[in-house]
Amino acid sequence: MTTVDTGSRRRGLKVMDEVYGTGFTDTLPSEYTPMLEKTVEHLFGEIWNRPGLSVRDRRLLVVGATAALGRADLIEIQVRGALANRELSAEELREAVLQLQYYVGWGNGTQVNNGVEAALRAHEKEDKR
Structure with a gap:
């Protein structure tokens, strides 16, 4: 260490x-x-602590970069944070999926969608508690 x-x-x-x-x-x-x-x-x-970009702005950049990797698990972590902080709504997240789908390829876009939808389901369950 x-x-x-x-x-x-x-x-x-x-x-x-x-x-x-x-x-x-x-x-x-x-x-x-x-x-x-x-x-x-x-x-x-x-x-992440620097001035100049909000957490939401930085998160959107990370989501875009992560989308190019096709990592649903990492997208889900970012989306859970966005939902916890009320930075993005379900509608905005789904619109981001559609936008990214055309730039990161269909396979990676599908993984972005999977991560977003998993986070939305988890968030909905948490809200019902």
């Missing part, structure tokens, strides 16, 4: 909870690998 900058880690954990919803960081392992450490401290503590 590498040396921990507790200020960066605290800031990163706070931003992660802002991006993905309160309590998200409670699901992280107690021991950090170097990759997780840099994700928390640099990506969230510094990059």
Whole structure:
């Protein structure tokens, strides 16, 4: 393990909870690998924390980039965060799927749709509780 900058880690954990919803960081392992450490401290503590773009703007960029990878699981994580923060509605998310479908290819677009719909179903279940 590498040396921990507790200020960066605290800031990163706070931003992660802002991006993905309160309590998200409670699901992280107690021991950090170097990759997780840099994700928390640099990506969230510094990059997501920068002025200039809102969390919603940054999320839309990540969704677009992730769509090109065809990763339904990663799309679902982003969409759950967007729904938790009320950044995007179901209608906006479905419109984003349609827009991305033509730019990332049909197979990847299908995976984007799968991730969005899985997140919407989970969000609907949570709302019914």
